[in-house]
Amino acid sequence: MRHSSPAVKPISVGKSGRKRGRTTSGETPNGQVNCIRGIGRVNADLLTLLKRHWGYASFLPGQAEAVTHIMGRQDSLVVLPTGAGKSLCYQLPALAQPGVALVISPLKALMKDQVDGLLENDVSAGTLHSGQTPVERQDVFRRLKAGSLKLLYLAPEGLLGLETIIRELDVSFVAVDEAHLISHWGHEYREDYRNISQLRAWMPSIPIHAFTATATERVRDDIVANLRMRDAQRVVGDFERTNLYYRVVFRHDLNAQLEAIFREHRDEAGIIYCISRKEVDRLALSLQKKRHKVLPYHAGLSDEVRQRNQEAFSNEKVNIIVATVAFGMGIDRTDVRFVIHAGLPGSIEAYQQEAGRAGRDGLRAECILLHSGQDVVLRKAIIGLPQDEHKQLAHKRLEDMHRFARTLQCRHRVLVTHFGQDYTKANCGHCDVCCGEHEELADSFITAQKILSCVARVKDSFGAQHVAQVLKGAKGQRITQWQHDELSTYGLLGQYQLNDILDWIDQLIAQGFLVRAGEYQTLQRTAAGNAVLKGQGTVRLSAPRITVKTDSKGLAGGDPLTAEEQTVWQRVRAWRADLARERKLPPYVIFNDKTLDELVRRRPDSEDALLQVPGIGEKKLNDFGEALLRVLAAG
Numbered sequence: 001m002r003h004s005s006p007a008v009k010p011i012s013v014g015k016s017g018r019k020r021g022r023t024t025s026g027e028t029p030n031g032q033v034n035c036i037r038g039i040g041r042v043n044a045d046l047l048t049l050l051k052r053h054w055g056y057a058s059f060l061p062g063q064a065e066a067v068t069h070i071m072g073r074q075d076s077l078v079v080l081p082t083g084a085g086k087s088l089c090y091q092l093p094a095l096a097q098p099g100v101a102l103v104i105s106p107l108k109a110l111m112k113d114q115v116d117g118l119l120e121n122d123v124s125a126g127t128l129h130s131g132q133t134p135v136e137r138q139d140v141f142r143r144l145k146a147g148s149l150k151l152l153y154l155a156p157e158g159l160l161g162l163e164t165i166i167r168e169l170d171v172s173f174v175a176v177d178e179a180h181l182i183s184h185w186g187h188e189y190r191e192d193y194r195n196i197s198q199l200r201a202w203m204p205s206i207p208i209h210a211f212t213a214t215a216t217e218r219v220r221d222d223i224v225a226n227l228r229m230r231d232a233q234r235v236v237g238d239f240e241r242t243n244l245y246y247r248v249v250f251r252h253d254l255n256a257q258l259e260a261i262f263r264e265h266r267d268e269a270g271i272i273y274c275i276s277r278k279e280v281d282r283l284a285l286s287l288q289k290k291r292h293k294v295l296p297y298h299a300g301l302s303d304e305v306r307q308r309n310q311e312a313f314s315n316e317k318v319n320i321i322v323a324t325v326a327f328g329m330g331i332d333r334t335d336v337r338f339v340i341h342a343g344l345p346g347s348i349e350a351y352q353q354e355a356g357r358a359g360r361d362g363l364r365a366e367c368i369l370l371h372s373g374q375d376v377v378l379r380k381a382i383i384g385l386p387q388d389e390h391k392q393l394a395h396k397r398l399e400d401m402h403r404f405a406r407t408l409q410c411r412h413r414v415l416v417t418h419f420g421q422d423y424t425k426a427n428c429g430h431c432d433v434c435c436g437e438h439e440e441l442a443d444s445f446i447t448a449q450k451i452l453s454c455v456a457r458v459k460d461s462f463g464a465q466h467v468a469q470v471l472k473g474a475k476g477q478r479i480t481q482w483q484h485d486e487l488s489t490y491g492l493l494g495q496y497q498l499n500d501i502l503d504w505i506d507q508l509i510a511q512g513f514l515v516r517a518g519e520y521q522t523l524q525r526t527a528a529g530n531a532v533l534k535g536q537g538t539v540r541l542s543a544p545r546i547t548v549k550t551d552s553k554g555l556a557g558g559d560p561l562t563a564e565e566q567t568v569w570q571r572v573r574a575w576r577a578d579l580a581r582e583r584k585l586p587p588y589v590i591f592n593d594k595t596l597d598e599l600v601r602r603r604p605d606s607e608d609a610l611l612q613v614p615g616i617g618e619k620k621l622n623d624f625g626e627a628l629l630r631v632l633a634a635g
Contacts, residue, residue: 059085061084093172093173101173105153106193108129113314126152140152171203181193210224242430246369246411246415258340274343277324296321337366455523456525576596
């Protein structure tokens with residue numbers, strides 16, 4: 001087997017000057033990076049480190065530009081979607097520069113996974129947090145004093161207690177992960193992230209770099225202001241995740257719909273998001289009774305139970321987690337093949353981040369949103385009345401999310417344009433709308449008029465359920481009590497299921513023809529709705545799908561695996577699982593599924609061939625190469 005090459009001498013950057021402005025071509029003032037604007041070409045030394053330690057010969061979109069700004073000692077804000085390789089943007093420059101990079105990260109589990117992954121790639125890293133033993137903390141302090149750490153991960157709540165230590169360190173730069181948490185305008189604001197701005201006062205000349213997957217223009221500006229960035233360079237990647245297939249379905253029988261999804265994703269990893277803790281507990285228990293290997297996760301569980309369940313998912317002891325939004329940022333598992341929302345998320349930002357946890361390895365994954373109109377009512381109750389600016393913003397975000405779910409627009413187009421980017425494709429080819437999964441109701445306009453007329457007949461004073469029952473021609477005490485069985489609209493849609501009618505009401509709300517108003521969420525017509533009653537305007541209603549159509553054809557990004565390749569795939573996965581248990585690491589830290597896919601398709605038969613597989617660097621070749629070649633050749 002090969003032996004590790006001697007450590008590469010860090011690329012000299014110096015600690016004095018900070019470059020201001022942008023470089024259009026050539027070298028930065030201190031000569032360490034060759035960057036052509038718009039191409040992001042970096043020098044050969046960085047590419048050598050990239051290949052040696054991470055096993056990649058080139059950068060993903062946005063990475064080269066982000067690395068260039070760090071090497072140029074410019075403050076920067078990097079907004080790249082989940083799975084685009086944000087961590088590498090600061091890990092590689094940390095290895096290339098003298099001193100230690102400070103990485104601010106919100107969760108201990110996330111820091112542990114990052115450090116474990118770096119150590120597997122022969123990059124010296126450590127972390128300091130409140131959950132460590134005195135012996136563990138002393139070991140980190142010893143390594144810091146010896147100058148052997150290249151990255152030190154810290155929690156924001158612990159920064160103020162580390163001021164003396166941080167001031168004495170030879171810090172190369174500061175990287176702030178999940179930087180949207182610092183903004184009041186973000187969907188996950190955390191007060192302790194405000195502590196990070198102290199680092200600018202403690203180390204005025206040290207560059208600060210912020211990283212996030214979810215930030216509108218307003219949130220980006222807030223991040224830059226709160227971190228006291230100077231002339232911050234901004235790198236904003238493409239928000240279209242082409243390996244993700246988005247699907248939105250009206251929820252009519254959650255258990256049956258979940259079973260249909262599970263059949264298509266047998267033995268694959270998935271996350272199911274619920275709105276409430278109560279729903280998480282109920283659904284997890286129901287699925288466990290059906291012998292599905294699932295575990296719950298929400299903030300109401302003890303720290304011990306949450307950690308145990310999260311580790312069981314990360315280590316592939318279970319493949320499905322049922323969770324609230326509390327489950328997320330600490331999850332680095334890359335082979336999540338499906339994310340299901342069992343209720344409407346509170347915002348497009350939240351949806352993009354949660355759904356984005358699928359397919360982080362670049363292989364195809366599905367994001368399925370199951371929802372009903374009742375979700376909006378529940379979400380509004382959680383938010384409360386829009387009495388201040390932040391609650392008003394929360395209500396607007398919810399309206400945007402509801403519109404996303406109920407309009408027949410390309411899902412990728414809505415997500416990309418929401419974050420301020422243009423979308424020019426006529427058909428994305430990977431969402432339910434563009435792939436023709438929604439059949440438009442032939443008599444959409446007439447159906448809309450019947451619904452709006454019924455709302456008018458009940459004097460805009462009843463909720464969606466009551467209106468739908470009147471249109472269905474249902475028998476009930478309230479209907480007879482109010483003599484609504486004598487209305488001209490009674491039974492007008494009797495040939496349809498009640499859920500169909502409720503879904504159309506939902507669609508009319510999303511398209512602005514109806515609104516829910518007041519404490520009792522009564523349906524009321526808008527000016528646009530009244531215009532439809534007069535025969536004006538255009539209405540598009542889709543017939544709700546009875547079942548969830550899935551389209552999982554094995555590994556994505558290429559042709560389906562042959563029968564022989566499937567056999568090799570299972571064998572390599574089993575070997576990786578055994579190795580992960582032996583080393584007490586999540587399997588994806590050893591190799592992610594994208595690397596396994598390349599191994600199975602290429603079938604390398606030598607060490608040199610192994611090194612050509614993306615994700616295999618020299619350290620992993622030394623550690624696993626011989627065993628991996630045997631596994632690939634077996635059978």
